[in-house]
Amino acid sequence: NAxxxxxxxxxxxKIGQSMTLQCTxxxxxxxxxxxxxxxxxxxxxxxxxxxxxxxxxxxxxNGYNVSRSTTEDFPLRLELAAPSQTSVYFCASSSSxxxxxxxxxxxxxxxxxx
Amino acid sequence: AQSVSQHxxxxxxxxxxxxxxxxxxxxxxxxxxxxxxxxxxxxLQLLLKYFSGDPLVKGIKGFEAEFIKSKFSFxxxxxxxxxxxxxxxxCAVNARGGATNKLIFGTGxxxxxxx
Numbered sequence: 070n071a072x073x074x075x076x077x078x079x080x081x082x083k084i085g086q087s088m089t090l091q092c093t094x095x096x097x098x099x100x101x102x103x104x105x106x107x108x109x110x111x112x113x114x115x116x117x118x119x120x121x122x123x124x125x126x127x128x129x130x131n132g133y134n135v136s137r138s139t140t141e142d143f144p145l146r147l148e149l150a151a152p153s154q155t156s157v158y159f160c161a162s163s164s165s166x167x168x169x170x171x172x173x174x175x176x177x178x179x180x181x182x183x
Numbered sequence: 184a185q186s187v188s189q190h191x192x193x194x195x196x197x198x199x200x201x202x203x204x205x206x207x208x209x210x211x212x213x214x215x216x217x218x219x220x221x222x223x224x225x226x227l228q229l230l231l232k233y234f235s236g237d238p239l240v241k242g243i244k245g246f247e248a249e250f251i252k253s254k255f256s257f258x259x260x261x262x263x264x265x266x267x268x269x270x271x272x273x274c275a276v277n278a279r280g281g282a283t284n285k286l287i288f289g290t291g292x293x294x295x296x297x298x
Contacts, residue, residue: 111288166284168215168277169234174227
């Protein structure tokens, strides 16, 4: 099992550009999450999904969109990149939404917006 | 609202020294507690977690953590650190029995172990 994979690893965007961060998991997990980590800060939840076709906002959703057409994939879309979106983005998954369930994380995507 | 505080942002230790990283949380209800670790160039992985029962929980690689309810704390400990423990450590909390597994993370503690 590869677990949770993310592409790309690094990306530099210009202000106003758009891009999609890809996330795929091969563990057949229903729940998937997107977090961002800013320097000196903890991870903040952007969006999450409880299953294919169902998504919901987390703590910091502004400027992002998500979709979940399959169980495996949970892409994160930035439509108009802004310098405030410079961050490291982590995707995670868990088999259920039970509060005791372990979340498994991907390696992260480091995004810089100039 | 839930929050997690990790007061030690950077910790430098020599090999064989003992480690204790502080974690305090703020929440009015019952919580689950987690410690995640991120080794250089790797993804976050779970070190240990506490739900209920014995407040002293043991995790991987010789780490343990103690839940002290009266102090709202869940400090991470290791008796003797190794160079390979150099990493960033995150404490996290969620509401037990919540409808979704939303983790609230602390700001992390960067541990550097000198050989």
